[in-house]
Amino acid sequence: MSIGNLTSYPLPSASELPESRVAWPFQPERAVLLIHDMQEYFVAFYGTDSPLIEQVVRKLVELKARCKALGIPVVYTAQPTEQSDEDRALLNDMWGRGLPARPERYPVVGPLSPEIDDTVLTKWRYSAFHRSPLADLMRDWGRDQLLIGGIYGHIGVMQTAVDAFMRDVKPFVVADATADFSREDHLTALRIVARTAGRVLTLEDVVAAAADPGWTRAGLRGRVRGMLLDADELRDDDNLVDFGLDSVAMLGLAEELQRDGIRVDFATLAANPSIDEWWRLIDAASTPATSEIHE
Known part of the structure; x- marks a missing residue:
């Protein structure tokens, strides 16, 4: 039994790719x-x-x-x-x-x-x-x-x-x-x-x-999903607290952002707990060295 004849098909586009549970940087x-x-x-x-x-x-x-x-x-x-x-x-x-x-x-x-x-x-x-x-x-x-x-x-x-x-x-x-x-x-x-x-x-x-290994919206989404036990139904405008995101995870994210020169603190993240809002804050607060952040 061999493989058999295979036919061409359209390669998956970027918009069709599944969300990865991990956000490891390449x-x-x-x-x-x-x-x-x-x-x-x-x-x-x-x-x-x-x-x-x-x-x-x-x-x-x-x-x-x-x-x-x-x-x-x-x-x-x-x-x-x-x-x-x-x-x-x-x-x-x-x-x-x-x-x-x-x-x-x-x-x-x-x-x-x-x-x-x-x-x-x-x-x-x-x-x-x-x-x-x-x-x-x-x-x-x-x-x-x-x-x-x-x-x-x-x-x-x-x-x-x-x-x-x-x-x-x-x-x-x-x-x-x-x-x-x-x-x-x-x-x-x-x-x-x-x-x-x-x-x-x-x-x-x-x-x-x-x-450019800087911050991206997709990278932020991946980081957040990796912090949650169940993110299958998570949307970018959902309240992350409702999905179990705790203050320790937010604090870690704030520290990571500030190490990268992005001036968003823990209190600001806690007051705006959604991917949409966090990305808006990150995009606005990026320093010149990280201003060209790709969608």
Whole structure:
């Protein structure tokens, strides 16, 4: 049983991305980029001239170039051409012989070919951490954030993100640099990561965060949601006290703002307990150094 033919679909837009429960800032000096399973074998299931693959490859090329410029290590996963039945085990039941049946399709697609200073990991299971030195490499590099893009979203990308979280590595899935079996599978994978394991963001978000890690409305929203036990129904104009936000959390937020040069104190936050009001205050009180805060 093989994967079967896959068709293109529109990539999720920024407005469709699920809210992540965590608001971890992307920090280039702590990050590693993982380009996941972009081998000719897996890409071929989309057929030739796939608009979806063209977009994803283009975005991964840009993402890789920007990561290289920031000194972020680049890691690839690639299944080997020779896999014994013992190595494949249950993968044979689920997917058949897989890549060993088409060894000529082992290479990573041309525009994304690994460079001499990139790391290529042998891939044995859905998670890139399984039977690989990825965790050890990240530890040696002093890095604990993992940017992930590639294929397939609801299989290896999502499960690598969850595995990263279980190892205290913060995963960031780049939604528009990822492809999946279908748009429904893609969105499902993003929702699971956002709800249980990490942050979902776009290539534009990564670029903006690397260039200007300041405060954003989306970042504020993520911070607030991370302070609440149940924020599923929270709207930006809701009273946060009604959702259980306490004074200790507000005080911590006020101290964080003031450390960043944004002059909003605890009393002002307590008197205006909603995301809408807090963002208005932050936007108005930003110092010149943080005045260009992106929506």
